[in-house]
Amino acid sequence: MKITLFVPCFVDQLFPSVGISAVRIFEKLGHNVDFKESIICCGQPAFNAGYWDEARGIAARVLKALSGQDPVVVPSGSCGAMIRNFYPELFKNTPEAEAAAQLARRTFEFSSFLVDQLGVRDLGSRFPAKVTFHDGCHGLRELNVKRQPRQLLEHVRDLTLLEMEDQTSCCGFGGMFAVKFPMISTAMGETKAASALETGAEYLVSNDSSCLMHLQGLLSRQKQKLKTIHLAEVLASS
Amino acid sequence: MLSSFAAKFNTRATRLTADLEHRAKIRSALRSYEKARDEKKALFQDWEAARDGAATIKWEAVNHLDAYLGRFVEKLEARGTKVFWASNAQEARDYIVALAKEKGAHSIIKSKTMTSEEIHLNDSLRQAGYEVVESDLGEFIVQLREEAPYHLVFPAMHLTRTEISDLFHEKLHSAPTDNPEQLTMIARRELRLKYLRADIGISGANFGIAETGMISITENEGNARLTTALPRVHVALMGIEKVIPKLSDLALFLPMLATAGTGQQITCYNSLIGGPRQPDEPDGPAEFHLVLLDNGRTQLLADAEQRDALHCIRCGACLNVCPIFRNVGGHTYATTYQGPIGSVITPHLRGLMDWKHLSYASSLCGACTEVCPVKIDLHHHLLHNRRNAVARNPDRWERFAFRAFARLTANPGLLDKLVRLSRPFLPLVRAARQIMPPPIKGWLASRELPAIALRSFRNYWKSR
Amino acid sequence: MNCGKQKEILGRIREALKVSAPIPHIARRQNASQLVQPKAWLPAVPPDQAGQLALFQKNCLQLKTEFCLVRGTEEAGRVAKELREKYGWSLAASHHQIQLDAVVRTLGIETVYMEDQPAQTALEKCSVGITACDALIAQTGSILLTARSAGGRALSVLPPHHLVVAQINQLVADLPAAIDLFSARYDGNYPSFATFITGPSRTGDIERILVLGAHGPRMLTVILVQ
Numbered sequence: 001m002k003i004t005l006f007v008p009c010f011v012d013q014l015f016p017s018v019g020i021s022a023v024r025i026f027e028k029l030g031h032n033v034d035f036k037e038s039i040i041c042c043g044q045p046a047f048n049a050g051y052w053d054e055a056r057g058i059a060a061r062v063l064k065a066l067s068g069q070d071p072v073v074v075p076s077g078s079c080g081a082m083i084r085n086f087y088p089e090l091f092k093n094t095p096e097a098e099a100a101a102q103l104a105r106r107t108f109e110f111s112s113f114l115v116d117q118l119g120v121r122d123l124g125s126r127f128p129a130k131v132t133f134h135d136g137c138h139g140l141r142e143l144n145v146k147r148q149p150r151q152l153l154e155h156v157r158d159l160t161l162l163e164m165e166d167q168t169s170c171c172g173f174g175g176m177f178a179v180k181f182p183m184i185s186t187a188m189g190e191t192k193a194a195s196a197l198e199t200g201a202e203y204l205v206s207n208d209s210s211c212l213m214h215l216q217g218l219l220s221r222q223k224q225k226l227k228t229i230h231l232a233e234v235l236a237s238s
Numbered sequence: 239m240l241s242s243f244a245a246k247f248n249t250r251a252t253r254l255t256a257d258l259e260h261r262a263k264i265r266s267a268l269r270s271y272e273k274a275r276d277e278k279k280a281l282f283q284d285w286e287a288a289r290d291g292a293a294t295i296k297w298e299a300v301n302h303l304d305a306y307l308g309r310f311v312e313k314l315e316a317r318g319t320k321v322f323w324a325s326n327a328q329e330a331r332d333y334i335v336a337l338a339k340e341k342g343a344h345s346i347i348k349s350k351t352m353t354s355e356e357i358h359l360n361d362s363l364r365q366a367g368y369e370v371v372e373s374d375l376g377e378f379i380v381q382l383r384e385e386a387p388y389h390l391v392f393p394a395m396h397l398t399r400t401e402i403s404d405l406f407h408e409k410l411h412s413a414p415t416d417n418p419e420q421l422t423m424i425a426r427r428e429l430r431l432k433y434l435r436a437d438i439g440i441s442g443a444n445f446g447i448a449e450t451g452m453i454s455i456t457e458n459e460g461n462a463r464l465t466t467a468l469p470r471v472h473v474a475l476m477g478i479e480k481v482i483p484k485l486s487d488l489a490l491f492l493p494m495l496a497t498a499g500t501g502q503q504i505t506c507y508n509s510l511i512g513g514p515r516q517p518d519e520p521d522g523p524a525e526f527h528l529v530l531l532d533n534g535r536t537q538l539l540a541d542a543e544q545r546d547a548l549h550c551i552r553c554g555a556c557l558n559v560c561p562i563f564r565n566v567g568g569h570t571y572a573t574t575y576q577g578p579i580g581s582v583i584t585p586h587l588r589g590l591m592d593w594k595h596l597s598y599a600s601s602l603c604g605a606c607t608e609v610c611p612v613k614i615d616l617h618h619h620l621l622h623n624r625r626n627a628v629a630r631n632p633d634r635w636e637r638f639a640f641r642a643f644a645r646l647t648a649n650p651g652l653l654d655k656l657v658r659l660s661r662p663f664l665p666l667v668r669a670a671r672q673i674m675p676p677p678i679k680g681w682l683a684s685r686e687l688p689a690i691a692l693r694s695f696r697n698y699w700k701s702r
Numbered sequence: 703m704n705c706g707k708q709k710e711i712l713g714r715i716r717e718a719l720k721v722s723a724p725i726p727h728i729a730r731r732q733n734a735s736q737l738v739q740p741k742a743w744l745p746a747v748p749p750d751q752a753g754q755l756a757l758f759q760k761n762c763l764q765l766k767t768e769f770c771l772v773r774g775t776e777e778a779g780r781v782a783k784e785l786r787e788k789y790g791w792s793l794a795a796s797h798h799q800i801q802l803d804a805v806v807r808t809l810g811i812e813t814v815y816m817e818d819q820p821a822q823t824a825l826e827k828c829s830v831g832i833t834a835c836d837a838l839i840a841q842t843g844s845i846l847l848t849a850r851s852a853g854g855r856a857l858s859v860l861p862p863h864h865l866v867v868a869q870i871n872q873l874v875a876d877l878p879a880a881i882d883l884f885s886a887r888y889d890g891n892y893p894s895f896a897t898f899i900t901g902p903s904r905t906g907d908i909e910r911i912l913v914l915g916a917h918g919p920r921m922l923t924v925i926l927v928q
Contacts, residue, residue: 012696013690016695037650037699045643047621048624049636050627051636052625054637057644061648137603138604141608177598178601179676179680180677181599183251184255184562187261188562217684218684221686283743284742290726291743294726297725303715303719304712304715324706325706325710333706375905379907392906392910393907418911419913422905423915429917434826450885458906459903459916464859468822478711485881485884486885489878490743490744493877504877506899507899507918508897509897509898512894513894520817520849521855522895532707546723
């Protein structure tokens, strides 16, 4: 089938290998991947800050670019949640309400699309390392993504998954929160990083690069050897 | 522009988040609660269905509040209770102070009620010359320390036994001890005489039962029972939103409040009070006054989108899971109701522009919404408060920045080029972090910047 | 004393409620009478008396409620005497009730009766408060009593030891059953005070460490007469 990949700004500019891995995975499964060059942001930063008019402007472009019937896959829980859960609220009582609802229905976070929509768990991947998994909050609580990444990791050859304590507690990124309240963001990240380090894992995996960017920033400053990597990159390894 | 409250929040948060001892203390205090909570939740045959049921009952009560309050008050008054309706904190305080004067009271004993904190009752009573003693152990402790409760269920959560021992030694002249049981006994002995001498007992109410005209008080220590049994006058203070339709509703609320609030199947004492002492009863207060408090609740009621925040049963579960609360601590909020629920309702009770910062101080992780026994849409209401604050009075620079951002994202090719161009300057930014604008400076204080990829995803896509 | 701003507050409430708030989703799925089913959601309780008795006992153990199962009022009296020896009770407080009177008589110590309207300071000197109750609740290990059935408000909370004498037919399954019993028994002519007691008084306010006997009784004993 044709799958449209929505690549959020930070993936596009900072972690392109996440998007590239997703493309390779879908193409290996025999699907056509589409990418809309006219859009780059889902509007969440403005939305979260309370600037809903501005967010609506950005989101309207996304609605237009992603109109159609194809499923839209997002390798990020937070952007996925923005489109799936918050676009309907953002466009309530506007002419775009129906379009927003229709787009929301066919937008999926990356791991849940693979497992729940395509029914795929084994991608023939190999990643020989000890890893631990961080559940990004938007994916976890807005989109109910918890089981799916683990079902995928289960089938990665030579990979050992070591679950950390407090695996569902927030890493502290939260978008603008990370720079509006850096002291709280850092404290939360330190707690999360410590939980990850305690597992003895070599890699910290997540389905959200924004979480990983924040945690990697902390780990690098602490000169820790623990490396962060996105789920898609692990699954694309062989 | 930061309100003075917001500025203070940032100062306190900066201090507390760097305090590793505080972080560890709160973490260990909450560990035992978490374990107990999970055990008791697991006993339920269907906790999620119970949440739905509780949410449904609260929806019914709050959305027909006039009818249920009417019935509640009618039944109370029929059996001798004096009901006073207070629009605001001042009216509630005035009524109680006037009552103390009328009764010729000297000493007043209180059981735990956050509502009395909200209206600053103790200060008014003291200024009017009355002795006011908090009987709940946690409240007793923070009262001696002259500080606010740290947590709406565990007021002294932030203190070690040594700190409490030092406090008792200083204020009560008791022998220092490291033993929690001995410390509790010191407080018990100290309060014994106060109970017997008090002229007025002031309590809160966890629920008001419309069907039977009773208030319900949940506790573990027995201090509320003593406060409402011994003095000749009992005054209960209750927010108008606490009314629930039927007595049988308690079968759900009492276990859920205990499970979510303290990790117990049910608390030690859950008491129903329906009026002053009856002729065929051997003891009990001769007078029972119920002060119903609005103080901004009707304002929250009028906000249909956030009305469910009035469903709150004050269990504190949202505080316990909130990573912000765990790191900045209860005092940083500097307002009666802390944590997620406090962040949601305080703008409604005390002003949006002064208190919106609490709604911004959140990563919107949603853990609060997930644990709320009555399914309040807490983290989404934080978003709603943010939107409302911007609609009321947007920050000009911020709005400019977001409009510029919107224009930039409308031209992804340009954005891509700009980022590519900035790539070589990153090391400079790192080196000059002290003079960078706050967002970048804040990031760099504790974190390395992410690398900007040599080739963006859209570059890769174009070259396929 | 006036009633304050009743009209204004009710007016504001009615005005606010002119706009409706979303109904919780479950209400949309089911009809009202099926809606709230605490029995199906709360912890499970055995349907038979033996099972409920075992559950009540198990809860007492966990709560540190002392539990004594006896056959008949005579044995109840004997056990009460043993408790008196064990705890060194010198002065008791109680109220008059048929099954209770016999036990208190056998106990044989000076007893203050609530019906005589003792001063609170006199009650404070008692080692134990002995009461009847309305129900025992298996699901939670709780005791339901009221000011009418248990000698007032202070008797069961002021003395440092609370002794409850209950009958086996007072054992009910769960909270919904206890509340039904309470409503049926008092049917509109309620006592001014009722309480569900679940274990001795306790606090966790100091470093979350459990301490018994914060303000209420440090010891709670139930004698259940079969």
